[in-house]
Amino acid sequence: MAEAKRIRDVFGKGRAALMPYFTVGYPDYEISLNVIEACVEAGADLMELGMSFSDPLADGPTIQHSTQVALENGITVKHCLNAVADLRSRGIEIPLLLMGYINPILAYGLEKFVRDAARAGASGFIVPDLPPDEAGEMRSLCKHYDLDMVFLLAPNSSDERIQFVTELSSGFVYLVSVLGITGERDALPVELAEFLSRVRSQTEKPLAVGFGISTPDQAAVVGEIADGVIVGSALIKAVGQADQPVDAARKFVAELKRALV
Amino acid sequence: MSDEIKNPKKKLPSKFGNYGGQFVPETLVPALAELEAAYLRYSDDPQFQKEFAHLLSTYVGRPTPLTFAARLTEQCGGAKIYLKREDLAHSGAHKINNALGQALLAKRMGKQRVIAETGAGQHGVASATACALLGLDCVVYMGTVDMARQAPNVQRMKLLGAEVRGVESGSKTLKDAINEAIRDWVTNVNDTYYLLGSALGPHPYPTMVRDFQSVIGREAKVQIMEAEGQLPNTIIACVGGGSNAIGIFHEFVDDEDVDLIGVEAGGTGIENGQHAARFADPQMGRPGVLHGCYTFVLQDADGQIALTHSISAGLDYAAVGPEHTRLRELERAAYTYATDDEALEAFQTLSRLEGILPALESSHAVAEAVKRAAKMPKDSVLIVNLSGRGDKDLDTVLQVLGMEN
Numbered sequence: 001m002a003e004a005k006r007i008r009d010v011f012g013k014g015r016a017a018l019m020p021y022f023t024v025g026y027p028d029y030e031i032s033l034n035v036i037e038a039c040v041e042a043g044a045d046l047m048e049l050g051m052s053f054s055d056p057l058a059d060g061p062t063i064q065h066s067t068q069v070a071l072e073n074g075i076t077v078k079h080c081l082n083a084v085a086d087l088r089s090r091g092i093e094i095p096l097l098l099m100g101y102i103n104p105i106l107a108y109g110l111e112k113f114v115r116d117a118a119r120a121g122a123s124g125f126i127v128p129d130l131p132p133d134e135a136g137e138m139r140s141l142c143k144h145y146d147l148d149m150v151f152l153l154a155p156n157s158s159d160e161r162i163q164f165v166t167e168l169s170s171g172f173v174y175l176v177s178v179l180g181i182t183g184e185r186d187a188l189p190v191e192l193a194e195f196l197s198r199v200r201s202q203t204e205k206p207l208a209v210g211f212g213i214s215t216p217d218q219a220a221v222v223g224e225i226a227d228g229v230i231v232g233s234a235l236i237k238a239v240g241q242a243d244q245p246v247d248a249a250r251k252f253v254a255e256l257k258r259a260l261v
Numbered sequence: 262m263s264d265e266i267k268n269p270k271k272k273l274p275s276k277f278g279n280y281g282g283q284f285v286p287e288t289l290v291p292a293l294a295e296l297e298a299a300y301l302r303y304s305d306d307p308q309f310q311k312e313f314a315h316l317l318s319t320y321v322g323r324p325t326p327l328t329f330a331a332r333l334t335e336q337c338g339g340a341k342i343y344l345k346r347e348d349l350a351h352s353g354a355h356k357i358n359n360a361l362g363q364a365l366l367a368k369r370m371g372k373q374r375v376i377a378e379t380g381a382g383q384h385g386v387a388s389a390t391a392c393a394l395l396g397l398d399c400v401v402y403m404g405t406v407d408m409a410r411q412a413p414n415v416q417r418m419k420l421l422g423a424e425v426r427g428v429e430s431g432s433k434t435l436k437d438a439i440n441e442a443i444r445d446w447v448t449n450v451n452d453t454y455y456l457l458g459s460a461l462g463p464h465p466y467p468t469m470v471r472d473f474q475s476v477i478g479r480e481a482k483v484q485i486m487e488a489e490g491q492l493p494n495t496i497i498a499c500v501g502g503g504s505n506a507i508g509i510f511h512e513f514v515d516d517e518d519v520d521l522i523g524v525e526a527g528g529t530g531i532e533n534g535q536h537a538a539r540f541a542d543p544q545m546g547r548p549g550v551l552h553g554c555y556t557f558v559l560q561d562a563d564g565q566i567a568l569t570h571s572i573s574a575g576l577d578y579a580a581v582g583p584e585h586t587r588l589r590e591l592e593r594a595a596y597t598y599a600t601d602d603e604a605l606e607a608f609q610t611l612s613r614l615e616g617i618l619p620a621l622e623s624s625h626a627v628a629e630a631v632k633r634a635a636k637m638p639k640d641s642v643l644i645v646n647l648s649g650r651g652d653k654d655l656d657t658v659l660q661v662l663g664m665e666n
Binding site: 053055057058060064071076101102103104105106107108128129130131134152153161165179180181 | 282283284285286287288290291292430431436437440443444447448449450451547548549550551552553558560562563564565566
């Protein structure tokens, strides 16, 4: 099994890290793994593996649809953990983060989940409906199993909140670019640079930006000011529309990668 | 953990025992903090309380009566049955108490745009009503399945000037309407107030909604002392999210001799999974997180939220308010269920014996009252919270009973 790199190692390379999100089990389990592998080959520095939930209240229609398909395919937390192990056995070394809502994790068993994720070779977690205030137990478990727990900030986060969240987030800090849900947008918010510098003034941790980054041009703009660029819905859309999903993913991620040089 | 110490802004307890909390996307954290601060400020503000009390009295029609159900009592042959008549509150259900309180709060907070979710439509109608009264813009999210079975309420909301947005995702019922309302709120958080309709969701909603609804229990206590010179032996209320139940229970929680009974929706039966009885189904009903709060949730083995069923749209929801989970854990309240058939039977019984068409939600409480009263001594006293009127359910009831023209 491949040795996983640490999340922090993907930053500070003189260019922003490319961090795609993809839903495990969309359009089916095997293709989703092939898509993720293609993303890695095309230059992804870190992958976020989406775990499906019936009520994804932070997600827009594109990711909602992909998670719905995955659920209809019978994908569970167990499959997502297996996906990590499968990807490691294919020789993938970049950090793999599991991203999903808290209830399926609680149903699996919080401690068992963190332990099994560590064994499978995961690098950490993003749980959008588990702000640090509610994450005490999960953070302790992550420390115990030496995994990262990434927390989010939003443009409306106060300076006090930014201090609190950046202190507790490990690996990097996930900056939600806009008020809203995941999904492609025509334009990046003008306040993004100001938001980044506000957070930057309070922490030395890497800052990755997600939500609404759809095109290589947008990725390039964000890559100028952030340490990491997260692309989810646009990748899923590209895959969903293609006859050859794996090739489509490879092509799209390669374009994003070129934009970040 | 030192997290609580590092986050000293919270002034109200965010949990009931282990239940409740704020399991929300980060974007909502500042909004909930702002809401809590505003609520704390105005719940202590005599001007705000005066205005709220004035509207409850002159607009909602409070206090609502406590009616002795003489013929129902006679038929059951046991406890004296009283009905707390929330069906007589303006707009037809207890929902207006909370909607008005929160709309007043929204106004004070300077939020012109109000969003709400609705299942049966009663909360949507109450929100549209309160917004019309206070000159606020109102958008109501409603599952398209619920829109079909509660069509009169959709029309009422529109006539009251609200925009009703149909929700096509998931089961197209209350749970999905809440998802969509939260997505709207996350997107428009700066100028939008989310008027949540039950004692659920993230802190401070369960506490705030309970407080706005607790007028029901305060009135009932005074009224039953006047009528009977004693506290009731038993109080029965239906429980979807549980706002009418917590509203009447709250005043009596410290009166330990008063039995508090919540009635969930048993649907077509617990065994086949077609229900919304979180506490009655040990397979699917387990603690979990839905819509920002940790409480009993109907879910499958993998933690996916279960699709629920009830003949009453207002009880058709997978999670129960966190304070009910706590009251049950403390054995201070007990929870049972009534099936669709039992609720329909109770609907007809109350209509014929008392001349009151109860909401199908409230009919679940009536069904339990009928069962229980018969076993209680004749000098004992039972109060049913009649949370709403049944006019909105005529289509459903007539269809099921085969009484359509």
